[in-house]
Amino acid sequence: MGVSVTRMNPANPVDQPLEEPVANPDESNFGDILQQFELQQTAPVESQPVEGGVLKGTIAAINDDSIFIDLGGKSEGVLLKSAFVNGLPDMQVGDLIQVSVTGRTEEGTLELSPLKVERPKDWSELQAAFEDKRNIGGRVVEAVKGGLRVEVAGSRAFMPASRSGTRDAIELAKLVGQEIECRIINLDTVKEDVVVDRRVILEEEAAKNKEAAFLLLQEGSVVKGKVRSVTDFGAFLDLGGVDGLLHVTDMSWHRVGKPSDVVTIGDELEVKILKINKNSKKVSLGLKQLIPDPWAAAADQFKVGDRFTGTVARLTDFGAFVELTPGVDGLVHVSEMSWAKKVRKPSDMVNVGDQVEVVILDFKPADKKIQLSLKQTLGDPFGEAVKKYPVGSIVEAPITSIQAFGAFVDLGDGVDGMIHIGDMVNEKRIDHPKDVVKVAEVVRAIVLEVDQDRRRIRLGLKQLQPTKTDDFIGEHNVGDTLTARVADVRSNLLKVEVAEGVLGECRLAEEKKDEAAPGKKSSGGGGSVDVSALTAMLTAKWKEGKGGEPAPKTTNTIKIGQVRSFRITNLDVAAKKITLELIG
Secondary structure, eight states, X not given: OOOOEEOOOXXXXXXXXXXXXXXXXXXXXXXXXXXXXXXXXXSOTTSOOOTTOEEEEEEEEEOSSEEEEEEETTEEEEEEGGGOTTOOOOOOTTOEEEEEEEEEOTTSOEEEEEOOSOOOOSHHHHHHHHHHTOEEEEEEEEEETTEEEEEETTEEEEEEGGGTTOSSHHHHHHTTTOXXXXXXXXXXXXXXXXXXXXXXXXXXHHHHHHHHHHHHOOTTOEEEEEEEEEOSSEEEEESSSOEEEEEGGGTOSSOOSOGGGTOOTTOEEEEEEEEEETTTTEEEEESGGGSOOHHHHHHHHOOTTOEEEEEEEEEOSSEEEEEEETTXXXXXXXXXXXXXXXXXOGGGTOOTTOEEEEEEEEEETTTTEEXXXXXXXXXXXXHHHHHHSOTTOEEEEEEEEEETTEEEEEOSTTOEEEEEGGGSOSSSOOSOGGGTOOTTOEEEEEEEEEETTTTEEEEESGGGSOOHHHHHHHHOOTTOEEEEEEEEEETTEEEEXXXXXXXXXXXXXXXXXXXXXXXXXXXXXXXXXXXXXXXXXXXXXXXXXXXXXXOOOOTTTOOTTOEEEEEEEEEETTTTEEEEEEOO
């Protein structure tokens, strides 16, 4: 695209361009005659130029920002230097220049614009431009159904709205009266039908500008861009003809709910180019990369065991994320939310935006992970329960749940006690705990065991229930004699059934071993002694009742099922134990 500027010969009149003299009119073709006619009709000496018309004038003066054009016939126009988008051509006072009229100033001076492309003068030039696919200049004269009428070479061409390069009817209407650059896409000489396209030129120029702008971009550089659109996953920025994607994860170091919370259409941002894909022409941008990563300083700021107050940033099925400082958040798992109850949903304990105090349980700055706890800030109620319920103490509490293996009792402050099915009743077997207890029933139990490592307190019901042994002990005293059946014989220990379902223990005295084997003589100061004879003599004396104590009963002479006489030697209420001695 060029600007038509003709350098004048000082020897010639001002209004005559330096060009070859026209030959005999008979030798001139019809196109030249038509061109001269159009120029005469365009700017007659006494007529006023019309808006959109193409004129040829002489440069009368040039200042810092404007060029003044003498159009003849007492008409003058002003051409801004800024109108030359591709650079100011070489021109000086006295040169001829082709311009088009775009309007008038308040003072009545014509506003001009440079003629940027050739304007065919006749059908032969239209045909040549069509065949060569060259761009031509034209003037939009009116809007019609489906598009616009464009004046080219004295004819009115049709430009479909879809090929105008506009986005809506308002932009389409603004083209009326403007000089445009277009390309002929259909030419019917017979029907004098011309169809032009402006969109293809705009697309080609945009592609060229985009390619040039793309080549200037470099990874790692910081550029300015304007937000063109905002989506659910990020925002697209115009980097001067090239689009770049600012993903939501690269908008801020802290979690962004949606991109529209950070940017809006029209915002001008300074961003960093993170990656350029030359094949797909995609550019990835970052906004947070222009500020320090808060995790870099977190290693010196946070320590395991420290307490911090943070803001609940978001909730998940498994816990809540608490922002400790902008861009640094940690996870409070549901298991670390309460001592008092089992939390099924984080929303049962906290809401987004809540200010909470937490304790740091674990910190891995390299992985950008912090484990937090809410319940640790409140103290562990299990420690208090251990002090309150030592082994042997009695508790009264409601049943909270029943399982196949036992029942759980609420001891308060989120501490549970467990009653195993085997510790529920005495002297009989049950199939299920629900046969003995029910949910919400208050029971009286004894603490059997406290396991601090497993955080478990084991309780018993049957240990507080009276048994047949308890009844027997309550009805007898030490020294009482009774007749009982031998239930079991083990070495020198007898199990004795003293009453139905009540057992006692009787330990027999062990037999004394001979000091010397039979048939051997002992050596001593009194001479030799016949041991076998002595044994026989002692046995005879025992039978005659001349000995001191009765001979001990041995397990060889007592059998299961025998009924013998016993004396009570001890009654242990706590251990539920009855001790006996054999007397007959």
